[in-house]
Amino acid sequence: MHLFIGSFGHFLVIASFVTAIVSALGYAFSVSSKSETEKQQWQSFSRIAFITHSIGSVGTVITLFFIINQGYFEYHYAYSHSSSILPVYYQISAFWEGQEGSFLLWIFWNVVLGLILIKTNKFWEAPVMAIFALVQAFLLSMILGVVIGSIKIGSSPFMLLKDVMDAPIFDTNPDFIPEDGSGLNPLLQNYWMVIHPPMLFLGFATTLIPFAYCVAGLWIGRFREWIRPALPWSLFSGVTLGVGILMGAYWAYETLNFGGYWNWDPVENAVYVPWLILIGAIHTMIAFKKSTTALKSSIVLSLSAFLLIVYSTFLTRSGILGDSSVHSFTDLGLSGQLLVYLLFFLIGTTVLIIKSWKHLGSDEKEVSTYSREFWIFMGATVLCLMGFQVIIPTSIPVWNAIVEGLGFESNMAPPVDQVEFYTKFQIWGGVLIAILSGTGQFFWWNKMDQSKLKDALVGPVIITMVVAAIIILAKGIQNPIYIIVLISGLYAIIANAKILIDRWKTNINLSGGAITHIGIAMMLIGILFSSGYSKIISLNYTGRVWSNDLPDEINQKNLLLFQNEPVKMGDYTLLYRGTKKRIQGYNGYISSNELFQFSETHVYTLQDIKQDDQVIFKKGDTLELFNPETSYFKIDYIKEGGNTFTLYPTVQINEKMNMTVMSPDIDKNFGFDMYTHVRTFPDPNEESKWRGRKDQDVKIGQQFFANDYVSTLDKVERIFDVDGVELSEKDVAIQATFTVQGEEKNYSAKPLYIIKDMQAGMMPFTIQDLGIKLSIVNVSPESNNFTIGVDTTQKDWVILEAVEKPFINILWLGTIVMMIGFGIAINRRYQEFVKMKKKGQE
Amino acid sequence: MKKSHILGIVVIAVAIMVIISTAGDASTYVGFGKAKELAENGNDKKIHVVGTLAKSPAGDIMGIKDSSDKLSFSFLLVDNEGITQRVYFNEPMPTDFLRSEQVVVVGAYHGESFLASKILMKCPSKYQEETIEVGQA
Numbered sequence: 001m002h003l004f005i006g007s008f009g010h011f012l013v014i015a016s017f018v019t020a021i022v023s024a025l026g027y028a029f030s031v032s033s034k035s036e037t038e039k040q041q042w043q044s045f046s047r048i049a050f051i052t053h054s055i056g057s058v059g060t061v062i063t064l065f066f067i068i069n070q071g072y073f074e075y076h077y078a079y080s081h082s083s084s085i086l087p088v089y090y091q092i093s094a095f096w097e098g099q100e101g102s103f104l105l106w107i108f109w110n111v112v113l114g115l116i117l118i119k120t121n122k123f124w125e126a127p128v129m130a131i132f133a134l135v136q137a138f139l140l141s142m143i144l145g146v147v148i149g150s151i152k153i154g155s156s157p158f159m160l161l162k163d164v165m166d167a168p169i170f171d172t173n174p175d176f177i178p179e180d181g182s183g184l185n186p187l188l189q190n191y192w193m194v195i196h197p198p199m200l201f202l203g204f205a206t207t208l209i210p211f212a213y214c215v216a217g218l219w220i221g222r223f224r225e226w227i228r229p230a231l232p233w234s235l236f237s238g239v240t241l242g243v244g245i246l247m248g249a250y251w252a253y254e255t256l257n258f259g260g261y262w263n264w265d266p267v268e269n270a271v272y273v274p275w276l277i278l279i280g281a282i283h284t285m286i287a288f289k290k291s292t293t294a295l296k297s298s299i300v301l302s303l304s305a306f307l308l309i310v311y312s313t314f315l316t317r318s319g320i321l322g323d324s325s326v327h328s329f330t331d332l333g334l335s336g337q338l339l340v341y342l343l344f345f346l347i348g349t350t351v352l353i354i355k356s357w358k359h360l361g362s363d364e365k366e367v368s369t370y371s372r373e374f375w376i377f378m379g380a381t382v383l384c385l386m387g388f389q390v391i392i393p394t395s396i397p398v399w400n401a402i403v404e405g406l407g408f409e410s411n412m413a414p415p416v417d418q419v420e421f422y423t424k425f426q427i428w429g430g431v432l433i434a435i436l437s438g439t440g441q442f443f444w445w446n447k448m449d450q451s452k453l454k455d456a457l458v459g460p461v462i463i464t465m466v467v468a469a470i471i472i473l474a475k476g477i478q479n480p481i482y483i484i485v486l487i488s489g490l491y492a493i494i495a496n497a498k499i500l501i502d503r504w505k506t507n508i509n510l511s512g513g514a515i516t517h518i519g520i521a522m523m524l525i526g527i528l529f530s531s532g533y534s535k536i537i538s539l540n541y542t543g544r545v546w547s548n549d550l551p552d553e554i555n556q557k558n559l560l561l562f563q564n565e566p567v568k569m570g571d572y573t574l575l576y577r578g579t580k581k582r583i584q585g586y587n588g589y590i591s592s593n594e595l596f597q598f599s600e601t602h603v604y605t606l607q608d609i610k611q612d613d614q615v616i617f618k619k620g621d622t623l624e625l626f627n628p629e630t631s632y633f634k635i636d637y638i639k640e641g642g643n644t645f646t647l648y649p650t651v652q653i654n655e656k657m658n659m660t661v662m663s664p665d666i667d668k669n670f671g672f673d674m675y676t677h678v679r680t681f682p683d684p685n686e687e688s689k690w691r692g693r694k695d696q697d698v699k700i701g702q703q704f705f706a707n708d709y710v711s712t713l714d715k716v717e718r719i720f721d722v723d724g725v726e727l728s729e730k731d732v733a734i735q736a737t738f739t740v741q742g743e744e745k746n747y748s749a750k751p752l753y754i755i756k757d758m759q760a761g762m763m764p765f766t767i768q769d770l771g772i773k774l775s776i777v778n779v780s781p782e783s784n785n786f787t788i789g790v791d792t793t794q795k796d797w798v799i800l801e802a803v804e805k806p807f808i809n810i811l812w813l814g815t816i817v818m819m820i821g822f823g824i825a826i827n828r829r830y831q832e833f834v835k836m837k838k839k840g841q842e
Numbered sequence: 843m844k845k846s847h848i849l850g851i852v853v854i855a856v857a858i859m860v861i862i863s864t865a866g867d868a869s870t871y872v873g874f875g876k877a878k879e880l881a882e883n884g885n886d887k888k889i890h891v892v893g894t895l896a897k898s899p900a901g902d903i904m905g906i907k908d909s910s911d912k913l914s915f916s917f918l919l920v921d922n923e924g925i926t927q928r929v930y931f932n933e934p935m936p937t938d939f940l941r942s943e944q945v946v947v948v949g950a951y952h953g954e955s956f957l958a959s960k961i962l963m964k965c966p967s968k969y970q971e972e973t974i975e976v977g978q979a
Contacts, residue, residue, distance in 0.1 A: 293846075369845070381849065385856050393864045413869040413890040416948050416959070421867050425860070558913055558934055651937075660937040680912070680934040799912060799934045 001175060002072050006158040009063035010145065013156060016056030016107075017144055020137040023049035027130035031220060043126050047118060050133060054111040057140075061108050064157050065095055074177045076164040077101070077157045083183035083656075085601060085628075093193045094184045096201075099317055099334075100143045100157035105198060107139050109205035117209070122837065124229055127216030128209075135208055138341050142334060155334060186629065186652040186661040192251035200248065200271065203241030204309050207278060209233040210285075211306035214299055215349070218356040227285050227298060228836060232829035234282050234302065239822035241275045246815050257662045257677045259803055260531070261811075264418040266321050269394040270312030273387040278305040280383035287376040292363045294373055297380060299356070303349045308391075310345055314338045320397050370448045375440035379433065386429035390422060423531075427485060430524050434488035437517040438495030444513070445499060460495040467494070475533075485528045492521035512825025519818025526811025530673075537570045537674075537802040558679050561635070563769060563796040564743040576798055577634035577744070578769055579681075580648070582626040586616070589632055589648065593768040601628045629654055633678050633798050637667070649678045649800065672806040679799045688771075693789040695777050700784065706772045707792040711740045711749075716779075716786060722752060722763075731756045736776050736786065740767060751775045751788075764789070771795040869948065873923040874956070881951035888950045888959060893921040895945060903940055919945060931958045938963060 026046030033039045064077065068091050073079045081101070082094040096102045114132045118125055145156025161178065162170040169176050187193075210230040217226025248268070253261035262268060281301035287294040315321055318335030367374050396412050403410035415421035442448060442456045468487045477483055500514040538559040561567055561576035568574075580589035581603070588611060595603040602624055609617040617623065632648040647665040654661070664677035682688075698704055698713050705711065714737045722733050731754070738749040752763035753776035764775035771793045778787035871890045872880070880889065896904045896918035905918035905928070916930045917939075929947050939945075942963035949958035 367845070378849075381853060385853065385860075388857060389860045392860055393868065396864075396868060411871040413871050415864075415867040416869045416888040425863075560912055658938075658941065662937070680937055797912075 001074055001177065002067075002070075003160075005063060005067060005072070006075060006160065009060055009067070009158040010156055012056045012060040012063060013140060013143055013145070013158070016053050016060060017137060017140040019049050019053035019056060020133045020140055022046075023053055024130050024133035024137060027126045027133060030126040031130060039126070046126070046129065046133075050114060050118065050129060053133070053136065054115060057104075057107050057111045057136075061104055064101065064104065065091070067158075068094055071181070073179070073181050074161055076159045076161045079161050079178055079181045081181070081184060083181040086181075086184055089191070089194050090184055090189055093188050093197075096197050097184060097188055098157065100155055102197065102201065103139055103142045104157070105201045106204055107136060109198075109202050110136055110139065110208065113205055113209060120837075121229065124213065124216060124226075127220050128212045131212035131215050132208065135212075142337065152333065153337065182656050183654060185657065186654045186659055187255060189652070190251060190255045192247060192254065196244065196247040196251050199240060200244030203237060203244040203271075203275075204313075206233060206237035206240055207274060207306045207309050209237065210278075210281065210302040214302045215352060218299070218352050221359070223356060223359055224288065224295060227288055227295075228829075229833050230302065231282070231285050232826050232833055234278065234285060235822055235826045235829060237305075238275070238278050238282055239819055239826070241271065241278065242822075243815065243819060245271055245275060246812075250812070253675075254666065255663050257664060257679075259664075259675065259677070259801065260419075260534075261808075264390075264422045266394045266397075266414075267316050269390050269422075270315050271309075273391045273394075274305050274308035274312060276383045276387040276390075277301055277308055280380040280387075281305055283376045283380045283383075287373045290371075291367060291373040291377075292361050293367070294377065296357075296360055297377070299353060299360075301380070301384070303353070307342075307345055307349065308387075310342050314342050315394070315398070320401060370443065370450075370453070372440070372443045375436060375443045379436045379440060382429055382432045382436065386426060386433075389425045389429070393421070427481065430527075431485055431488045434485075434492035434521050434524055437520065438488075438492040441496055441499045441514060441517065445502065457495075460491060460498055463494050464491040479532070482528060482532050485532075486525065489521045489525040489528065492524075493518050496521070509824065509828045509831075512821050512823070512828060514821070515824060516818050516821030519814045519816070519821055522814025522817060523811050524814075526807055526809070526814055530805040530808035530811060533806050535804040535806075537572065537804055538800065558799050558801050560797060560799050562794075565795070566638075569802065571639055572802075573638040573640075574802070575636040575638065576796075577636060577646075578796060580632040580634050582630070582632065583617075584624040584626045586623075586626075589634060590617075591769070592631060595623070597625070597628075601625055627652075633681070633800075635665075635676060635798075635800065637674065645674075647674070647676045649676050651678060651681065653684070668809075670809060672804050673808050674802065675805055676800055676802045679801055681798045682794075682796060688793045690773065690791045690793050693773075693775070693777075693791040695787050695789050697785050697787050699786070704788075704790075706740060706774065706790045707770060707795075709740050709742060709770055709772065711738055711774075713738055713786065713788070716776075719752075722754065725754065725756065727754075727756065734776065734779060736774075736788070738765075738774055740770060740772065740774075742767075742770050744769075749774045753779055762789075764791070768796070873921045874919075874925040874927045875921075875923060877956070878951050886950055888948055890946055890948050891919070891921050891956075892944065892946050893919040894943070895940070896920050896926055906935075906940075908935065919947060927956050929956045929958050931961060933961075936961065936963065 023046045026042050026049055030039050030042035030046060033042055067075050068078050068082045069088070071078065071082070071084050077098060077100065081097045082091060086094060094101075096105045110132065114129060114136070117128060117132070121128065140154075142154045143156055144154030145159065146153045162174060162176070210233060213226040213230035213233070217223060245268075248271075249261040252258070252263070278301075281298055281304075284294040284297040284301060288298050314335075318338050320335065367377070393415060396414055400410040400412055438460065439457070442453070446452065446456065448456070464487060468483075468490050471477070471486060471490075472483060477486065496514045496517045500511050500518070503511040503514060536557050539557055559567060559569060559574070561574060563576050563578050566573050566575045579592045581592050581595055582589060590609055594606055594609055596606055597603045602622055605617050605619055605621045605623065608615045608619050630650050630652045632650050635647045635649065636644065637647065638644045645667050647667055649665045650663045652661045652663070653659075662678050664675055666676070667674040696704060700713055700715060703710055703712050716734060716736045719733050719735045720727065725733070727733060733755075734753045735750055736753070738751075740747045740749060747767045747770065749765040749767055749772075751765040751774050754761045754763065762775045762777065764773045766773045773789075773791040773793070775789040775791075776786060777789045780786070869888060869890050871892060874891060874893075877889050877891060880887070898904050903917075906915065907917070908915045913934055914930070914932045915935045916928055918926055919929050920926045929949070931947075939961075944964040946962040946964075947956070947958040948960040948962070949956060951957075
């Protein structure tokens with residue numbers, strides 16, 4: 001029992017919580033102090049408090065990771081999220097698999113960001129850090145693990161297993177420590193899951209910065225000045241949150257088996273909406289100087305972005321989503337606490353906005369259609385409406401809860417086909433954004449009137465039409481909506497490219513906007529092709545009608561493949577080559593029929609294993625498995641006219657967690673991805689069902705058929721050593737050698753016939769790959785005739801789905817372009833901030 | 843009328859449209875009885891039914907029928923009101939299906955048969971774990 005470390009960790013949590021409150025109060029006093037010296041004193045004091053808080057928080061992170069790393073399974077967190085065979089990089093994933101760990105990750109990022117803000121700000125430090133420290137206190141209270149009366153505040157990650165679980169073992173043995181943890185969810189055992197959550201939580205944490213600047217500005221009466229320091233951070237937040245979301249999408253594409261990268265799951269939506277609002281905020285913040293409307297919108301949108309992050313935290317962690325999401329967190333009974341925070345921030349910011357409103361003034365003049373502000377504002381409006389359209393249906397469980405809370409009955413369920421439902425709105429949002437981003441840029445950089453606008457647009461529009469026409473004809477695009485999406489996306493790319501060329505001629509530092517918009521438009525086109533034209537290759541129409549009531553033709557999306565039996569599917573011929581395993585330190589795949597797994601991680605070989613006629617492992621070698629829980633289904637794709645490739649979709653079976661996870665394998669090409677995942681396969685725990693032995697007489701050298709395979713009896717001989725059987729002098733052992741011609745290679749089968757202690761017995765030989773069991777039933781040496789038994793079973797099979805996804809790489813490429821654009825924009829805005837700071841203004 | 847007013851009206855119109863479409867496209871949780879009633883009244887909208895797999899008194903799951911090509915299957919689902927119904931699903935049986943504690947089917951009646959287009963399962967995963975595996979310590 002390592003009791004000290006847990007108490008130490010819990011102490012650090014409480015210390016960080018207290019110092020966060022102290023720091024928040026101190027900074028608040030600094031803001032409200034009248035005299036300059038008093039301001040400074042409070043500020044220095046609070047700074048020390050925040051640094052102490054930072055040390056405590058980082059210490060908590062280290063302590064929890066130490067517990068996981070050392071495998072102290074007396075702690076509930078380590079027990080339920082890790083196990084002793086987990087490599088270090090997955091221990092990192094295990095760290096934030098649970099709610100408490102993910103809160104800690106968020107806290108950690110806030111600490112890092114807070115320290116950077118203290119370092120870079122002079123004027124804004126006190127009010128901004130007061131907000132920061134307050135939010136930190138809230139976050140820490142989620143993992144506080146303190147019970148006051150009957151109220152539980154937070155759930156501590158340092159709880160002992162025996163205090164959490166009511167298992168009978170603890171009655172008999174209070175000091176019981178489980179030998180091993182229950183392990184990390186197989187879905188999270190992916191390298192993207194090591195880096196995606198930190199990125200996403202960095203995105204979460206950064207939304208606090210524009211929020212904190214905005215609240216600070218309204219608080220101290222600097223209604224306009226907060227925007228400049230907040231802008232580079234908003235851009236940073238926009239890119240980290242955006243990239244965090246897309247990393248999650250890429251993880252889903254590579255690991256999950258719903259066949260895509262985006263499923264409009266409530267958890268995905270819950271971060272997509274704040275991102276949209278944040279992007280809207282960035283746009284109005286850029287335009288605020290000449291327009292009070294833009295200033296007001298900037299305030300509302302920056303505050304909303306953070307509030308929506310808190311709301312998404314509430315949705316995913318309170319358990320309210322229940323059945324409607326695949327990956328929300330477990331309910332820790334903290335929904336009340338989360339709701340209180342959500343309402344606190346919501347009401348607090350609303351009051352602040354109402355109080356400040358009259359100081360913001362209003363525009364005297366109606367904004368002109370030819371002004372840059374108008375176009376930016378249109379863009380922000382579209383982004384907000386897109387967000388609204390997603391958040392309303394995503395909140396259906398919340399609406400149900402509210403209606404039921406009021407005493408009525410409500411049984412609303414999410415839309416049946418979420419992808420179709422959301423797409424039919426969002427696709428138009430995408431089109432509008434593309435058109436606005438293409439056109440708006442011209443207004444942004446040039447003073448426009450009607451004739452100038454014509455001149456500016458005529459070039460890009462003509463090029464767009466030509467390029468679009470070529471693509472539409474080449475790809476045979478007929479769907480009018482897709483044509484509109486394609487044209488608008490191309491237009492956005494071409495118009496922004498024109499702007500980009502102009503900027504390169506003048507000042508490259510100003511090209512961030514154009515590049516980001518090109519990236520977004522590329523993503524739109526990538527999404528259009530990969531989703532709109534994703535083609536299920538395994539589609540067939542052999543659907544059996546089970547009941548006369550059912551619709552006649554049901555498309556089958558899946559294909560059944562028996563081992564070594566080629567099946568034609570579209571332009572491809574598919575061949576299932578059996579289930580494989582991977583060995584530590586060996587690059588290839590080894591048939592699982594050639595291995596016997598005797599422990600969680602180790603196997604020994606049942607026969608010599610050859611590669612290109614070279615024996616690489618000898619019979620009886622003990623080998624360590626790589627990814628021991630995972631099996632690989634080898635699928636060959638043979639395309640007419642060359643191009644053959646092999647995919648290895650996988651299944652990971654985690655016995656402890658009772659989970660079976662199937663992941664796709666993807667053949668990545670520039671033009672399209674071939675995506676394949678296994679839907680189902682024979683239950684490995686189920687014994688194969690043999691059809692019953694059929695006997696026949698054969699002579700040596702004679703050919704016969706076994707399960708339709710040509711087989712030959714090569715020789716029969718007496719042997720004197722049999723594995724696992726002790727033979728005395730009187731006993732006889734006879735071994736027959738058969739050659740069976742499989743599709744892929746020849747197999748050799750050696751059944752035995754043994755007479756031991758006057759009793760005859762058979763030792764059949766099974767060739768799993770071919771589904772055959774051969775045995776010697778009788779030997780008549782006089783006639784040189786042998787009776788052999790052939791038993792057959794179903795061959796190994798898989799059912800898979802194969803989908804072609806064209807141009808998905810444009811989506812990922814667009815993401816990278818977008819990141820570069822954001823980077824340039826952040827740099828420019830940060831330089832502006834530094835300039836103003838040097839002047840002593842900020 | 844000012845441009846900002848027009849924009850405001852457009853925004854409100856879109857917002858109302860969104861809410862109406864959400865209400866319109868939202869599915870509902872019902873039992874088989876109600877689902878059938880809906881289908882008989884000509885409402886072919888897909889609904890959600892929550893239930894458990896039918897079990898024999900001994901606790902074995904009953905009534906699973908696999909098609910010969912393994913590409914589709916059907917099963918008996920008992921909804922929360924105790925009504926048992928055969929559900930057809932045109933996909934291979936999900937791996938964890940027989941282990942699931944609760945099944946949500948999304949689909950509709952076609953005459954007497956219920957055809958599911960989507961199945962959601964609640965499996966006893968680690969999250970509901972209440973026992974500790976005691977090995978040979």
